[in-house]
Amino acid sequence: MRLIASDIDGTILGHDGKISARTVRAFAAAAEAGIDIVFVTGRPPRWLAPIREQIGHLGTVICSNGALTYDLAEEKVIDSQVLGWDTVNSVRSIIMGIAQEPYFALESLTGFHVEEGFLRGQVVARGVVPVDALTPDMAQAGIVKMLAVLHAGTADEFMKLVAPAVSSLITVTHSAPELALLEMGPLGVNKAVTLARYAAARGIDAADVVAFGDMPNDIEMLGWAGAGYAMASGHPGAIAAAALQAPRFEDDGVAQVIEARLGAAG
Template sequence: MLATFVRYFSFMNSQPVAPVSFGAPIVGDAPVKLVATDVDGTILSYAQSMTGEVSARTVEAFQAAREAGIAVVLVTGRPVRGLRGVSSALGLIGPVIASNGAMTYDLAADAPLDHQPLAAQALFTAKDLIQELDPTVAFAAETPRMLHMEESFARGSLWFDDERRRAVGIRDEEIAMGPLDDTLERHSAWPVAAEGLTPQVPVLKLLAKTHEMEADAFIAAAQERVGHMVTVTHSAPGISLLEISAKGVNKAQALRRYADSLGIDAENTIAFGDMPNDIEMLQWAGTSWAVGSAHPMARSAADRVAGTCEDDGVAEVLELLLKGTLT
């Protein structure tokens, strides 16, 4: 733990401030110094989520932004292990904000910069309360090294099919199958839970899936039940899947910490997203866009609406920004 924070504060002190040049791209009266973007459904269509095939137009737009002296960071619900391909395609091998803000990681150094796991008491209490809400709920948990899944969570998905899983680059050692109480060593963690310590296996994100409730109804019920102890959101369209993080952890909080490390304010940051887990980030940034295919809650949180993900809406905004014709 100490080594992790030493790396983080070293990073905070060593990163150069994003360059500011005369004639820098501007939105309103504010020069743009940082672009923060969600991945799935925003710059990568859900149809391409597993392959990670980013459009050539999007790649060119992000490369042009970096060449113009603008810092770029991916801010996503994905775990770190799901970001290397997309980051490489975009030429962004460096810091990324993963797991809805619970992990900031330097892909170039292959080292964590900051992480905010769930405390044991909050993790297991939230799990129990959500199961009371719907006894059919299946659970999974993201940790820094692997995905822990109950069999009922994986059934019917690529996670449950060895060949499909390996075809998209997910290694067997990245999966722990079984009841979460066992794989996360609940009974070892619980005696110290009252002290707010993390589980024996640190959890960045608890996942809860149901087939009995519609997604927005599920999140509303869960927020009422456990929102006082954890952060509850969701990002998978058409799936009733909750994503649960430590209280106060979200994309905006992690992005603010990262922007502070670069000496960049919110007003000099633009952000893009498409789902409820992007809301806080879209509200924090000086100017934000929801893509045209976004969830209604994300559209309401954003300042503007871009073209759809399938139509390279984010790339179009960046192109106009760099041309100086963004209105």
């Protein structure tokens, strides 16, 4: 084990925004043992406070499902893959033609642009920019993720409807357990692709990577890593795709696996 790659939400971070003390200790022990640690998330850079403040991680974070790599210490983007406006416009048109009342948003290098109806009563968070419409000039800000939401149904149902129609144009996945929200990024980009590039730059083979995740946007990463652990509390698709399973999030599953592997190594 030379590299630990972990998802954040539902894997080490709960709905209350807390990371357990046991998990914090496990990551600290891994770092002390000289193991490289990288977090791989669908989150944008502005939502990385939990790992900075609770774990003390100041290294690299792979954000936006692989479309963006961020240096927490320097607070700067290291690398990004972006969507062209033609793709965004085409995908939006296709989804509007097959789904009932979809609403859209764009995550860019400068903020989160949401059209009216997307949030539906939710509090506008820091970095969120409500807009009257999504327009071509937003591509100049570097679009790293496109989101579509339905205020009815499930993400699995929405994914089943949309993926066949847009998968030749864009990478589509989801990480929303209770909301029909799809996350779409540059074609061919996912967590595994960017993690593989990160590992290769450090001379680390997939066989030496331990990865943790719980949702469909983790599937490729869990399959690529030499030891890919799906959380027992995770999405059935992630569990089916992973060769290994960690105990439930509620039982500090990630910490249990790290502790066991460090003990075996010792």
